[in-house]
Amino acid sequence: MEVIINPTPEAASQLAARKIAALVRANPGSVLGLATGGSPVAVYRELIRMHQQEGLDFSRVTTFNLDEYLGLGPAHPASYFNFMWTNLFQHINVRPERVHLPDGLAENVPASCLAYENAIREAGGIDLQLLGIGSDGHIAFNEPASSLSSRTRIKTLTERTRSDNASFFGEGEEVPHHVITMGVGTIMEAREVVLLGFGKGKADAMAAAIEGPVTQMVPASALQFHERACFLLDEASSSKLQRGEYYRHVFANKPAWQRV
């Protein structure tokens, strides 16, 4: 596990974008796992800049998003479909047929979840999965007590997550109770994982995920078993780590060939 404490969320986001860009340049047909929420927005902004100013080419890239609200169609302003097109896809040359999100309007939810898992497999699996982290340690919408082997399925949100996400909804609008989300097991199969978490509100979750025991009560802690997981923090989200000085030392002394 790599733990990188960045001076600012902006610096962390640049690093994540450089990792994604390096992957896409090395393998233009990469399969990217993407996330929504506040944390990845600056990463997407930087990828858009790289596309516009440096010609970063997404024409052969395939994407799979982590999750979607059940009951929200693509046209709903708070749907993750809309979030992704607004914040990234419409500004780059990704092909719409290569973009995948769970279907928030699925009538047969189990069949739709199975089809999503199959589509990931048929695409060759996810090369790099971008993740945020909930203040309760969730990844995607795998709330505490999610099985660490779970696959794409329906989940019920906790009140804490509904309230954390309320700002993405209009005044007086209900945050849905149900979502479709990749499982922890699905995420663990990505060949590389980059998790972003910034601000004081993420400090407990980051410390529990990185230094606590592996437990389904902190789904992000499953990443301790991942072969290539990188946690990108800022000063505030790293404030509860016990080994902060060591992670800084490791990063400052990385051999040149390991740098992105």
Ligand code: PGA
């Ligand atoms: P955030 O959400 O990026 O909006 O903080 C992360 C999450 O809940 O997974």
